[in-house]
Amino acid sequence: MTDSKHSNDQKISEIQALRLRLKELEKSESKRKKVEKELIETEQRLYSIIGGSPIPAFMIGKDHKIIYWNKALEELSRIQAREVIGTRQQWRAFYSKKRPCMADLLVDHKIEDVSKWYNDKYIKSNLLDEAYEATDFFPELGEKGKWLRFTAAIIRNAAGELIGAVETLEDISGRKKAEAALLSAHEGLENSVQLRTAELAKANEALLTELMERHRTQQALKQTTDHLSLILESLPIVSYTRKADGDFGITYVSNTIEEITGYPAQRFIEEEGFWKDHIHPDDRQRVLTELQAERKKGTHRFGYRFRIMDDSYRWFSDYWRIIRPTADSSTYIIGAWQDVTEDKRIRQEGELRLQQMIQTHKLTALGEVVAGVAHEINNPISFIGYNVPVLEEIWNTVEEILTAKGLTHPTWKKKGLSQHDVFQSMREIIDAFKIGGNRINRVITSLKEFSRSDETTPKKPVAISDVIQGALIIVGAQVRMTVSQIDQDIAKNIPSINGHFQKIEQVIANLLINAHQAIAVGKKGRIVIRCHYIERLKAVVVEVEDNGRGIEREIIDHIFDPFFTTRRDRDGTGLGLSISYGLIKEHHGIISVLSRTGVGSRFTVYLPVDGQTNVSLYPAMLCIDSNVKYLKQLKANFVDAVIWRSEPKDKVEDIISFIEEHPEVDIVASEICLKGFDGWKLLEMIRRHYPLLPVILYSSDKKAIKQPEEITNIPDLVLHKPFNIDKLQKIIRDLGRQRL
Numbered sequence: 001m002t003d004s005k006h007s008n009d010q011k012i013s014e015i016q017a018l019r020l021r022l023k024e025l026e027k028s029e030s031k032r033k034k035v036e037k038e039l040i041e042t043e044q045r046l047y048s049i050i051g052g053s054p055i056p057a058f059m060i061g062k063d064h065k066i067i068y069w070n071k072a073l074e075e076l077s078r079i080q081a082r083e084v085i086g087t088r089q090q091w092r093a094f095y096s097k098k099r100p101c102m103a104d105l106l107v108d109h110k111i112e113d114v115s116k117w118y119n120d121k122y123i124k125s126n127l128l129d130e131a132y133e134a135t136d137f138f139p140e141l142g143e144k145g146k147w148l149r150f151t152a153a154i155i156r157n158a159a160g161e162l163i164g165a166v167e168t169l170e171d172i173s174g175r176k177k178a179e180a181a182l183l184s185a186h187e188g189l190e191n192s193v194q195l196r197t198a199e200l201a202k203a204n205e206a207l208l209t210e211l212m213e214r215h216r217t218q219q220a221l222k223q224t225t226d227h228l229s230l231i232l233e234s235l236p237i238v239s240y241t242r243k244a245d246g247d248f249g250i251t252y253v254s255n256t257i258e259e260i261t262g263y264p265a266q267r268f269i270e271e272e273g274f275w276k277d278h279i280h281p282d283d284r285q286r287v288l289t290e291l292q293a294e295r296k297k298g299t300h301r302f303g304y305r306f307r308i309m310d311d312s313y314r315w316f317s318d319y320w321r322i323i324r325p326t327a328d329s330s331t332y333i334i335g336a337w338q339d340v341t342e343d344k345r346i347r348q349e350g351e352l353r354l355q356q357m358i359q360t361h362k363l364t365a366l367g368e369v370v371a372g373v374a375h376e377i378n379n380p381i382s383f384i385g386y387n388v389p390v391l392e393e394i395w396n397t398v399e400e401i402l403t404a405k406g407l408t409h410p411t412w413k414k415k416g417l418s419q420h421d422v423f424q425s426m427r428e429i430i431d432a433f434k435i436g437g438n439r440i441n442r443v444i445t446s447l448k449e450f451s452r453s454d455e456t457t458p459k460k461p462v463a464i465s466d467v468i469q470g471a472l473i474i475v476g477a478q479v480r481m482t483v484s485q486i487d488q489d490i491a492k493n494i495p496s497i498n499g500h501f502q503k504i505e506q507v508i509a510n511l512l513i514n515a516h517q518a519i520a521v522g523k524k525g526r527i528v529i530r531c532h533y534i535e536r537l538k539a540v541v542v543e544v545e546d547n548g549r550g551i552e553r554e555i556i557d558h559i560f561d562p563f564f565t566t567r568r569d570r571d572g573t574g575l576g577l578s579i580s581y582g583l584i585k586e587h588h589g590i591i592s593v594l595s596r597t598g599v600g601s602r603f604t605v606y607l608p609v610d611g612q613t614n615v616s617l618y619p620a621m622l623c624i625d626s627n628v629k630y631l632k633q634l635k636a637n638f639v640d641a642v643i644w645r646s647e648p649k650d651k652v653e654d655i656i657s658f659i660e661e662h663p664e665v666d667i668v669a670s671e672i673c674l675k676g677f678d679g680w681k682l683l684e685m686i687r688r689h690y691p692l693l694p695v696i697l698y699s700s701d702k703k704a705i706k707q708p709e710e711i712t713n714i715p716d717l718v719l720h721k722p723f724n725i726d727k728l729q730k731i732i733r734d735l736g737r738q739r740l
Contacts, residue, residue, distance in 0.1 A: 056169040059155070060103055062162055064088045076141065076171065090167075094138050094148075102132060102152035103165035120536065126643040130154040135172070147176045238337040240268070244322050244330075248291060250275060251332070260339050262309025280305035280313055287318075298322045303340065315341045381440045388433045395426055459611050461496035462504060464531055464540050470501075471508040479516040483525035483546075491532035497540055498611030499587045507580040507591075511544040511603045514577070518548025518601060534661055538608060539589070539615050541663060545602040545692065551595040553736045559593065588614045592740040594666055594692050602692050604663050617664045619738045624655065624670040624682075630721075634669070637725045650676030652685045659690060666738035669728075671721070672699040679704075680711045687713040694735045698723060 056073035060066055065088055069081035077093035084090065090101050102122075105113050114122055114132060122134035131153035139145035152167040238260065241252040249272070253265040267274050279287055283304035294300035299321035305313040320335030402419065468490065472479075479486070512527065519525035530543040551559065559577050584591045588608050595601035606615045623634045626646040635641045642665065644658070659665050668686060672679035679697045686693055698719040699705050705718055717731055 056171075057166060058090055058093075058103075059164055059166045060088075060090060060107065061164040062107055064090075064104055064107060066090055067164060073169070076146075076169065094140065096140055101167060102134060102150065103167040106130065106132070106152050106154050106165045107162070120538075125151060125153070126645055128153050142173075146171055147173045240335055240337065242320075242333045242335070244295065244333050247272075248333070257337070260308070260314065260337075261306065278307045280307065295322065303344075306337075314339050315344045377440065381437060384433065385437045385441070388430065388437060391433075392430050395430060399423055399426070459498045459500060462499050462501045463496050464494060464504070464542060464607070465490050467501060467505045468508055468529060468531060468542070470505050471512060474505070475509045475512050475516075479512050479527065482516050482519045482521060482523070483527050485524075485526045487526070487528045489528065489530040489532075494531060494533050494540055495609050497587070497607050497609050499607065503583045503586070504607070507583050507605060508542065508544070510577070510580050511605075514603070515544055515546035515548065515601070518546055518550070520549060523547075532660070533609075534663075536661070537606065537615055537617075538610070538613065539606045540609065542605045542607070543602055543663070545600060547600040547691075550597040550599055551593070551601055552597055556593065556595055556736070556739055559739075587611055590615050590617065590740065592617075592664075592738055594738040596692050596694075596736075599692055617740055619666045619740050620662065620664045621667040621669060621732070622655075622659070622662075622665045624668070624674065624679075626671065626673075626675050630671075633725075637729070646671070646674040646676060648675045650674070652677050652682050655682060656685055656689055659686070659693070664738070664740060665693070667694050667696065667732060667735065669696040669698070672697050672704040673701055680708055683713055683715050684711060696728075696731070 054072055056076045057068075057070050058066060058073055059068040065086055066084050069079075069084055073093065074080055079093055084092065090103070091098050094101070100108075100110075100113075100117065102114065102118070105111070105117070118134050118136065121136050122132050125131035125133050128151075131151060133149065133151045135147070135149045137145055137147050141148070148169050149172050150167060150169040152165055154162055155164045155166055157163050237254075238257045239252075239254040240250055240257075242248050242250045250268050253268045255265050257263065257265050257268065263274075276284065276288065287302060287304050290300060290302055299319075301317070301319045303315060303317050306316045307313055317338045317340040318335060319338075320333050322331050323334050324331045402423075468488070472486070476486075512529075515527050516525070526547045528543070528545045530545070531540065533540050581591055584605055584607070588611060589606045591606070592604045593601060594604075606617070608615055618640060620640050620642045621638055622644060623631055623638075623641050624644040624646055625631050625634075628645060631643045631645060635643055642662070644655070655668075659668075668682075670679045670682055674682075679699070683695050683697065686695055694716045696717045696719065697705075697715045698721045700721040702720065705720060707714070707718075716735060719728070
């Protein structure tokens with residue numbers, strides 16, 4: 001009985017345990033279904049987000065089959081998703097023949113093939129790991145083709161395994177068209193200016209003829225100012241009358257004077273001495289003297305500067321004659337003022353062009369003279385160069401004989417000579433002959449290069465390091481008048497470029513002279529010459545940097561304009577930089593300038609190695625931060641922003657290397673609290689290597705904003721984050737950008 005009861009209790013216990021286990025399994029199954037449902041909903045939301053995005057995109061699996069093809073891509077490619085989902089035909093949207101897309105290359109880990117298919121059109125993304133960006137033209141898209149910027153990135157699961165790739169696209173055809181339209185508009189503007197200049201010259205000639213005719217007509221008019229004004233107010237000149245004696249007081253001025261000077265006509269009539277007091281002090285006495293002296297002739301023309309309302313001066317042409325309407329009436333002067341400021345500028349440019357032609361002829365003649373002098377010097381120096389080795393060989397033989405047999409010869413003591421001193425002096429003299437001969441040979445070579453004309457000579461390989469040394473030989477002595485230190489940072493293994501040696505040498509020499517002239521006399525002048533090769537541009541870059549007075553922002557946009565100069569009073573023609581610009585453009589390169597008043601200037605020359613491919617660059621602002629969201633905000637507000645996402649492995653030297661490889665960077669904006677280093681150390685390093693580069697530091701940490709005691713350099717600006725973007729934009733405008 002007891003055993004039976006025990007057996008029943010055991011069965012009941014087992015049944016209860018099974019029921020409990022069953023409940024646990026039901027709960028586990030319910031939880032599994034809930035997680036599975038949430039996963040499906042998450043996946044559906046993800047596809048909905050991608051599908052509803054206005055940015056064209058597609059996804060492929062690791063087997064290259066299309067997983068997703070969103071609506072925006074359907075509209076762009078005109079290929080429905082149902083046609084390609086599950087296929088490997090993603091290439092159809094962009095190419096006429098089958099070829100891998102960037103997403104395909106990333107899935108296959110064929111990073112080395114990206115350059116094969118996309119050449120120099122791609123870059124590694126600064127924002128995403130395992131992602132690449134590229135820009136290209138796709139003639140198959142639309143009626144006339146489209147420009148696209150596309151980004152491809154690898155997709156991994158939670159375990160880090162590659163499951164596919166996603167590629168997004170952005171249509172930038174409108175921006176490309178705008179850039180082309182802007183270039184076309186600029187060329188049209190230049191043509192319009194030339195046409196307008198010619199029309200103005202013809203108009204002035206016609207105007208003078210009309211003025212003379214009107215003067216003859218006015219002899220029959222009445223003396224009153226009211227009648228004169230009815231005819232003269234409509235003329236594009238300022239008509240006036242004045243007394244012919246005494247103080248030459250003005251009795252009438254046409255209202256056109258207000259358009260030119262800002263002063264109403266009544267002030268000339270009512271205020272005694274108003275006209276005289278507004279003539280430039282340097283011209284005043286001459287004008288008054290001529291007005292008195294030329295009265296007897298009855299007519300006169302002269303020019304002078306007149307101060308207008310904004311305190312600037314305009315050039316006036318003043319033509320007058322004495323009129324006596326009848327024999328019994330008094331005489332008076334009738335005249336015309338004409339603003340000839342623009343005409344005078346055009347005439348000055350014409351004179352400068354004439355001077356340019358004269359200078360060209362002088363340089364041509366100088367080249368012939370230099371070639372002749374080099375030839376004449378070359379003959380005797382060749383004789384010297386040939387005989388110095390002979391002399392050295394003879395002396396070596398004589399020295400052996402004297403050493404062996406002439407130690408006790410009485411002549412040594414009689415002449416007061418030391419055998420050792422004689423031997424040493426002779427060796428020094430022979431070495432001096434060698435050094436002097438080599439130097440003269442280098443000078444002769446430089447003179448020949450200077451005098452050589454390359455106008456009809458085809459381009460040939462040119463070593464830029466040799467060009468720099470040649471320029472230093474030509475202008476080095478002149479530059480060292482104000483420069484105490486010339487540093488050269490010439491990289492090794494720089495490839496030769498296809499070009500003209502003499503023309504590039506002329507540019508470098510001109511930049512060196514400009515740098516020397518920018519340094520005040522008495523200042524410890526320093527010029528740095530850098531030269532290196534940038535692979536991504538396929539170009540050799542030459543930089544000439546000085547610590548001179550710098551260039552004011554108001555004029556930096558005009559320094560490459562012909563005839564623009566700030567040294568007119570010192571015989572400056574304003575042609576040096578414009579000619580240099582033309583010579584570099586002839587080599588399909590570009591020239592840029594970054595300058596800061598009181599700090600110095602840096603001119604950078606970019607020369608493509610092949611001498612044919614145009615170099616295209618735009619000023620850029622380097623933004624450094626560890627906060628990706630903030631970097632994206634800066635990128636959204638500054639189209640020229642270059643993003644650097646800070647990582648713990650980063651070093652200050654990495655930033656310096658980046659700036660060296662990207663000389664278009666002209667402003668650095670950095671968070672102070674970075675992962676690998678802080679902004680203050682970055683400031684110190686930038687100031688050491690690139691003193692002209694503006695640096696803006698910012699941080700949300702008030703303690704970090706305070707400058708450490710050991711930091712000696714001062715940033716251009718320190719901002720507390722978050723800061724107003726409009727304020728930053730204004731600051732950058734005030735700092736000024738690189739002219740590229």
